[in-house]
Amino acid sequence: MSDKKKLAVEPNGTADEGLSRRDFFKTGAGAGVIAITGAGAAEASQSKDAAWDYEADVIVLGSGCTGLPAAIRANDLGASVLVIEQNSEAGGRAQHSGSWVSLGGGDVVQERDKAGDVDAEGFITVDPLVPAEALEDDVELLFKDVTDWSVVDEQGYGYYRFNNPDQHRGWAENCPPTRQFLIDNYVRFTRINGTHFGGGVSRARAASCFLMLGGVTDIKAGTITPEDAGVADPERTSAFVPRQLSISADRTAPNAVHGGGAMARCLEYSAREKGVRFMFNRHMDEIIRDGDGQVTGVVASYTPRHDPDTGEQLQSYWSHGNIEETRKTIRIKARRGVVVGTGGHSGNPHFRSQFYPRMNEPWYPTSGWALLGGEGRAADASGIVAGIKVGASLDGLHQNLGRRTYHIQSRLAVRDAYTDMYPGHPTFSFRKAAGFNIGGAGWEHLVAVNQVGKRFFNEMSLRDEAIEPRYPGGIKQGVPNKWDAHTPYDWRNCRSSWVKEMYDYSAGVDAALQINDGSTGPDYFAGPIWAIFDQAAADRADFPLRYPYVSTENGCFFKADTLEELAEKIYFGNDYQRMRLSHLVETMETWNGYVDNGEDPDFERGRDDAPMHRIAQPPYYAASIMVVWHDSYGGLRLNRHCQVLDMESKPIPGLFAGGEASGGGQMHGLGRGLCHGYIAGTNVMKSGVVGESL
């Protein structure tokens, strides 16, 4: 007997109907319930299909900022769509984003703000935030901006120079329809107040996504309760949004909130309402390409998440449209195509160390580590690797070495240091603490030591605030001219005298990652780095050394009466602390001597950066300082249709991708992924069959 399963629709479903578009409408948009028939009833009528456990027109891999729009768009165009998500929840990293969506090209939000209009629902009460001239945009200017070879960033890197032109032509042309598409799917945009990294210098193009505070959370009405928004209690988030939304008074209205949850939940809601199906806890392991070269489906494995404290399995917030499937491995057929929206590779030390060998240290995670699922599943390069295995080529690999990919965080005492998260979200227990943000000033109260307890850099320069060349331009953005005087493709933008003038790169993160006294071959792991401070520092700087900001259970925060005890607690309390911090006591004695002398001959602290302080009053503290590789660049090579290209630059039939799974674009954030999703969702129904072309 075959173990094949197919979807059927109650009450009239039969095993062989499969996952049809009609089924989705009957079950998703209506009140119907999807049933999964038993193995015996699911016998295939055609032997060639015998290996498939599920099938749909379009399989979307991942439910983040690429996957959700791709799924909705394909569904809108008549496809049955199944979204495979390794996590227990939809939204991917978009959930914890700031929701700043940079598009442009004359999109409807630019036009709205340019005209001084408000949104259709009349929620916005603040006036436009940028001059109308800064919103005078078109596709040609947008395309030129995002392929502007002449602009370099503060480390002298050609920020837009290496962007794939064809991919970005398609991106620019699709920005205006993507903005409208998002609005049509319950996403509400604030006033435009800038342009995101990689979105160009010449115009303002980014707006956040908002909801209005109200007595009930109602996506259709555009409201959310303060509790769901995470603004009712400064030390709580909610199951609805993993990261507290921001009060949006500056860009929307006094009672509005914006943030990733206000975008991801709206798209998820729309997808479910329209009948897109979701299979959570399911990791794509392999893309299947048949003998004709057509991508025909995927192999996916079961990856449930369990609360590390209670053992309880995590569930998605909404269940409407979910397919519960617990078999270890299944094969899913894609009749038209597969869209790869699996995210990047910043959580995969093996993959990312291809670009920066020192990032092989597994202690350093990707951002959203707790939210996305921890080791081996968050931004794990799975889509890229699976694409490579079916013949895909890669693009933009070196763009990882541009700015904003890996950096030292000022949030201490938590591994997931890129963002905060408070109790109330189911994944908080994976991080166990929000961590505490010491900003720039807090570094003067501590010394930073490596895995053997030695200092390695001037602590005041460890955190580096990157500057990206984007609107509004000018010196603050590392661009010689402001947006209204900026000329794309003008060689003067990278005149060497200018580059020398504005070059400003602190190698603190690089020093943190380098070989040290504890590194041994062949991996030469750098190991964790620790902020060491005393009670006097905690009092001076008012560090919140209490729950939920710190926890002694997450391997990231320790307290002891003596430095020797502290070193032992770190050694036994952190899995990646592979050796004792044998130099810690001596390091602190040396430091206190430097403070007494008023100079730091090792790293020149205290000259012109900040005062130095003795670290001597017990108890002593150690808090993790994290290098976080946030977003990654470099991935599957795309054309303008978001088709994945093979080694001969030809589209692989049936394979589409976008967002961080794709390469060739030095563009951060949602604008890239959302637009790619829209493009891929559009084209997966137009093509995807061997012999067809777009």
Place this chain on the structure above:
Amino acid sequence: MMSITISSCDVVVSPDEVVAGAEVTLAGKIVCTPAQALDGVALLIRDHQGDEVTKIPVDAFDGEENATAHVSVRAPEAPGNYTWSAQLVAEAGITNEIRPPHEAVRFEIAVAAHALRLMVWDVPSAVETEQRFTVKIGLKCCSGCDMSGRRIAILDQAGNEAGTKILSGAFWPGSDGLQFAELDLSAPDNEDLFHWHAFAPPEGDDDLHQEAKAAFGVRAVAPANCTVRIEAVDKDTDGPLPNMNVVMHPYRARTDANGIAEIKVAQGAYSVFVSGQGYYPVQRDLDVIDDLVSRAPLEAEPPPSKDW
């Protein structure tokens, strides 16, 4: 009956050196011919006096070597090197004959004295020559022994005793067993940075604890004859900034509720820092020849952006 020859029997002691009275982990590795699982066999551990300590059963066989469980026992209470023994014994009912009759193997346990951790804090960053000042000292035994009654001495740069105190048993607030005391001391009579030590000397017949030393600096400065008034304000709002750190090395102060810090200093050239949470630090050079007032406008750091 099958004969088994013991080729080797070793006991692994962890850690290599154990603190007196602390737990030490023992584990046995036994190789025999023919190689086979020594089910029902145990290692009988005897201490340096021949007293039975524990019996550790063999519980694993990897095809070549038998291994016992890891068992924690208490190390001797006095520092020194001890020779213990381990002998293979068969439990009742085991019919295999171990040949030759296995003799006890000897192994060493190195027992160290308890380490004492001595600390000095709240040392003034600058003390006028020959003036009195206080410091806090703390002492903790790594094994948690009561340190009350223990004498702490302060030794000046020349090694002379500058002060002494007997620990009363008072615990430092917020600590987990750190005993502390406050000492009243006199600064040297000339200006300089002096390297002093706190010292917990060995006591009488207590060979259980090591002595301990902790270094600290004493900065003796000329008598202050000027007052520097620092007014910390927000650069944008002009509002006062309380709790800002003001450091004119070696002098230190914090601004009060009105954003003001007054520091009495000796005449001289200083690099002045004003810093505090949420603000970019400012630094300027000041030549102090008389009382002076300096306004320090600080620029606020932008709050962490949540746009990304």
